[in-house]
Amino acid sequence: MLQLVVGQLLNGIIVGTLYAIIALGVTLTFGITGIVNFALGAFMMLGAYVTWYLTDGIGIPYPLAVALAVIFIALFGLVVDQALFRFTRNNLINGLIVSIGLISVIVAVVLMIWTTTPQNMHYVLPGVFRIGGVIVPRMKACVFVVLLLVILFTYGALTRTWAGRAAYAYAQNPEAAALMGVRTNVLQAGVAAYSAALAGLGGALYASLYSITPEIGSGYILKGVEAAILAGIGSVMGSFAGGIIIGVAEGVGSIFLPSAYNDAYGLVFLVLILLLKPAGLFAANR
């Protein structure tokens, strides 16, 4: 029993970091452009398909395929931002509807190219670690470490570099930041591309663990938004914690309840948090 719980706990943490990487993109785009981009889930799905196609279809080594997929999704995110979201800045409802429309466009195109058949990538890194009876596949551990490093890097970049502080300043007071020499258009486009890159990375790593279908994006964006709101939108380490909380709840919860209800945990947490502590779990009490 204990082994089962610990195993599901680790599983939950790993899935949770995947939620967290999407949540991070949601939080960053919302803070800087005032839009909740639901299409980040579709970007992630696209990243998974591109990675799978590059490795199993063309035969490029996996790490290179991941890098190419991330670059591709970042460029795609930049183009979409400049072509569509630029016109809905700070209009939340319009941005939401445009992003919902964008999801169905991306899903439809992927369906046309690759159909609904689930695709499985070959094992990139076979083998497992055994830690006292608990089995962790090497690839899962590897994905966790990469995502953790990226989240820490993002946190460091936001707090320690000029661009990061510019982003914080902009989120607090756009006009004052502009007067201090922050080039707001460049900042917004950059954040849109970076959030897309994060989603693309999530998808590229996801492809190595689970089978991919055109529907994976909708589940992950929902968890991502839940995680972002759970922790209080706008906080980097908060979205990390939010993702882990939802992932662990699902993992451990599936031991006691049918896994069909897995998607419900995040929703229940979200509703409770919004009702009881709308500023987010880690917001200071005021």
Added chain:
Amino acid sequence: MKLLLLWIPLLFVPAVVHSNVVLTILIFTFILGILAVSFNLIFGFTGQLSLFHAAAFGLSAYATYLSMAHWGISFWLGALVGIVFVTLISIVIGAICFRFKLRELYFAIVTLAFSELARLVILNWNGFTNGSLGINFTLTPTVWVPGRGVIPVAGTLMWYYLSLAAVVLAVVFYTRIVHSWMGRCFASIRLNDELADTLGINVFRYKLISFVAGNIGAAVAGSLYAFYISYIDPNYFSLDQSLAIIAMALLGGREFVAAPIVGALVLTALPHVINVNAEARLLVYGLILILTILLMPRGIVGLAARRRRAA
């Protein structure tokens, strides 16, 4: 009310047009039109993006069928069960959302969460709802026709008049609401709900009335739709369905009560006019959402109205 006269020609359409395809498109337009018009009360007139509408539609469809199958009651009583059930659920969800003053994004996300929870329950309660396989049924509504007594609603012609009657009733109902004192309160909430509060409008009460009244329309549409196609499955709750509802309301126009019906007509007729598969339809829906928001935010009717005023 003068605008109601515009509906009269629709009474004579079946006498002129004998094509079953055209009449079927119109039946779907009327039923989905009720759905879009009722959504627009919440979205267009009160300014709240509810993502619960597809769920209200689906819950009512299930409640209507299941109450008929288990209690042996008629369609009309079953539809009433559906409406009452959706009303109660909407009051609970609306009260939670509005008591805690959830706005914009948070309202959209929480209604989406409740909608997903409803879908999960319907999907996994296999013994009662037959899960993802859905239910095929043979029950039909019955009506009393002068001279012929109580007969089942069957065939395109009877469904045409039933759905036409329903959509006209819905338009009258929502027009009365929008043009009343309540409608003014909805508009003030849409424009600035803090100001509305300061002016002494009970924001909670009017948001709740709008949400419940809108969902009642979805419930009516759900019962009719389920019995027109004689099939229910959890796809009634899907995000695609919500997407289609938003697209209809936006495309038709948010400012007029009946305008979403135009959106429903375009989106229902489109797959028949240009013969496309399901993927292409998804693509077209998405593009319509994006392009309407960016290029034509007032919708087809809004655009036409501006043309007329300018001329």
